Amino acid sequence: xxxxxxxxxxxxxxxxxxxxxxxxxxxxxxxxxxxxxxxxxxxxxxxxxxxxxxxxxxxxxxxxxxxxxxxxxxxxxxxxxxxxxxxxxxxxxxxxxxxxxxxxxxxxxxxxxxxxxxxxxxxxxxxxxxxxxxxxxxxxxxxxxxxxxxxxxxxxxxxxxxxxxxxxxxxxxxxxxxxxxxx
Amino acid sequence: xxxxxxxxxxxxxxxxxxxxxxxxxxxxxxxxxxxxxxxxxxxxxxxxxxxxxxxxxxxxxxxxxxxxxxxxxxxxxxxxxxxxxxxxxxxxxxxxxxxxxxxxxxxxxxxxxxxxxxxxxxxxxxxxxxxxxxxxxxxxxxxxxxxxxxxxxxxxxxxxxxxxxxxxxxxxxxxxxxxxxxxxxxxxxxxxxxxxxxxxxxxxxxxxxxxxxxxxxxxxxxxxxxxxxxxxxxxxxxxxxxxxxxxxxxxxxxxxxxxxxxxxxxxxxxxxxxxxxxxxxxxxxxxxxxxxxxxxxxxxxxxxxxxxxxxxxxxxxxxxxxxxxxxxxxxxxxxxxxxxxxxxxxxxxxxxxxxxxxxxxxxxxxxxxxxxxxxxxxxxx
Numbered sequence: 001x002x003x004x005x006x007x008x009x010x011x012x013x014x015x016x017x018x019x020x021x022x023x024x025x026x027x028x029x030x031x032x033x034x035x036x037x038x039x040x041x042x043x044x045x046x047x048x049x050x051x052x053x054x055x056x057x058x059x060x061x062x063x064x065x066x067x068x069x070x071x072x073x074x075x076x077x078x079x080x081x082x083x084x085x086x087x088x089x090x091x092x093x094x095x096x097x098x099x100x101x102x103x104x105x106x107x108x109x110x111x112x113x114x115x116x117x118x119x120x121x122x123x124x125x126x127x128x129x130x131x132x133x134x135x136x137x138x139x140x141x142x143x144x145x146x147x148x149x150x151x152x153x154x155x156x157x158x159x160x161x162x163x164x165x166x167x168x169x170x171x172x173x174x175x176x177x178x179x180x181x182x183x
Numbered sequence: 184x185x186x187x188x189x190x191x192x193x194x195x196x197x198x199x200x201x202x203x204x205x206x207x208x209x210x211x212x213x214x215x216x217x218x219x220x221x222x223x224x225x226x227x228x229x230x231x232x233x234x235x236x237x238x239x240x241x242x243x244x245x246x247x248x249x250x251x252x253x254x255x256x257x258x259x260x261x262x263x264x265x266x267x268x269x270x271x272x273x274x275x276x277x278x279x280x281x282x283x284x285x286x287x288x289x290x291x292x293x294x295x296x297x298x299x300x301x302x303x304x305x306x307x308x309x310x311x312x313x314x315x316x317x318x319x320x321x322x323x324x325x326x327x328x329x330x331x332x333x334x335x336x337x338x339x340x341x342x343x344x345x346x347x348x349x350x351x352x353x354x355x356x357x358x359x360x361x362x363x364x365x366x367x368x369x370x371x372x373x374x375x376x377x378x379x380x381x382x383x384x385x386x387x388x389x390x391x392x393x394x395x396x397x398x399x400x401x402x403x404x405x406x407x408x409x410x411x412x413x414x415x416x417x418x419x420x421x422x423x424x425x426x427x428x429x430x431x432x433x434x435x436x437x438x439x440x441x442x443x444x445x446x447x448x449x450x451x452x453x454x455x456x457x458x459x460x461x462x463x464x465x466x467x468x469x470x471x472x473x474x475x476x477x478x479x480x481x482x483x484x485x486x487x488x489x490x491x492x493x494x495x496x497x498x499x500x501x502x503x504x505x506x507x508x509x510x511x512x513x514x515x516x517x518x519x520x521x522x523x524x525x526x527x528x529x530x531x532x533x534x535x536x537x538x539x540x541x542x543x544x545x546x547x548x549x550x551x552x553x554x555x556x557x558x559x560x561x562x563x564x
Binding site: 055056057058059060061062063064065067068070071072073085087098100102103106110132133135136137138139156157159 | 215216217221222242243244245246247248250251254262263266267268269270313316317328329330332333335336339349350351560
């Protein structure tokens with residue numbers, strides 16, 4: 001392998017390709033700049049903020065309030081939030097409550113499998129800091145210890161209105177952010 | 184040229200192996216990231232699409248509550264006790280305060296007993312409605328997801344008027360309850376329960392008499408009477424198998440001896456029977472709520488109880504929405520218990536999961552499994 005590499009380095013065509021790749025890199029920078037400053041950014045962010053599809057993963061008891069928020073009175077679907085079974089099509093993890101050590105591994109695995117951009121809402125006191133169970137032997141004190149968190153929702157459990165507020169805050173965050181720096 | 188590297192195995196498929204009969208079986212891991220499992224994992228072995236082996240893998244929500252209780256004051260433990268079954272909080276709370284009162288020898292005033300029963304029955308309706316809405320999701324029936332969650336808000340509003348919280352009340356304290364009935368509560372409760380009974384008829388029309396449900400639930404997930412008793416099942420799962428066992432009648436507590444209600448049992452033991460037991464219980468609970476607000480006696484709601492737990496042993500149990508919930512409590516004279524053993528209905532019904540799934544088709548798994556009303560948070564504690 002090393003012999004091949006040295007041969008390539010001396011090859012004038014390879015040198016040209018290297019130069020070419022630098023040029024291509026500059027073009028991609030140009031594309032990023034155009035996308036991030038023009039109306040294309042607004043269109044992409046508009047599409048992202050109104051199709052936040054959360055993963056079907058429930059970590060603990062806040063799922064009862066997540067269920068109530070998805071239900072008839074609070075209806076999260078009017079914000080574009082529709083729980084989805086497939087990881088590849090989802091953009092959002094709502095961490096619903098206490099994260100045990102057993103679940104934390106799976107949660108990280110799910111986060112890694114999701115396509116970019118991906119967002120995380122930590123719902124409930126337990127997902128923020130351990131909450132009521134902070135001194136338990138089997139839990140992780142806070143979701144930020146293993147995944148980056150976008151919005152925290154305090155409460156034990158938070159009311160559905162608080163979750164709606166969190167969704168709106170996340171949408172506002174997406175609206176203001178640049179296209180290539182999300183997730 | 185070496186052979187190309189093998190692709191990594193799919194995450195859901197664990198292994199393929201050959202059983203004794205020579206047929207190839209496949210082991211599937213259902214959950215915890217799955218729309219039909221909740222916070223637990225089922226390791227299902229299928230032959231074709233017939234389920235030949237099921238191993239539940241609980242513990243994803245184990246928070247060590249029994250240990251936490253030992254470190255907290257008995258009053259401060261009340262919110263911790265409620266969290267395992269947040270949709271059925273007051274029933275678990277009731278088991279805890281009953282066992283404390285048994286050690287302390289405190290007697291609760293009759294008005295306090297009635298208020299406890301009132302919140303317990305409202306909680307039972309809310310819990311069953313939540314169960315029903317998830318059943319709708321499992322069967323792909325979105326209307327049945329939206330309707331029960333919408334009607335659940337009727338009772339959540341009532342409970343919020345009474346206690347100040349949506350679903351986690353911490354309403355029952357040793358010696359009584361925290362708050363008295365707010366003005367206008369009785370009329371509102373009667374109005375809402377009567378409206379809800381009309382809604383239950385519509386549920387029957389759209390879901391329980393619908394071939395979409397009946398063809399998938401009748402004869403599926405059969406749990407015989409003997410098997411249910413042998414496995415130690417409890418609550419609606421046991422009554423759906425034709426056993427007439429309910430602590431509210433067998434060992435009456437709080438205001439239940441003074442109320443007129445019936446225990447619903449169904450003899451078949453299939454998914455449909457268990458679902459109908461839930462429906463009947465909601466109707467009975469509506470009747471009970473109306474009786475309570477009519478018959479509730481006047482007087483104090485709370486008697487002064489010490490914060491100290493005297494030396495002694497107690498066993499307090501109640502009928503929660505998912506079956507019998509019990510505490511075995513040992514006091515040693517301080518304000519914390521020496522030991523508290525906590526057993527909930529879902530924990531006992533976990534044994535029934537393999538029994539109802541074996542021999543069914545994989546497509547029938549959601550119907551059979553969710554009819555047990557297994558709430559993983561409550562089972563793991």
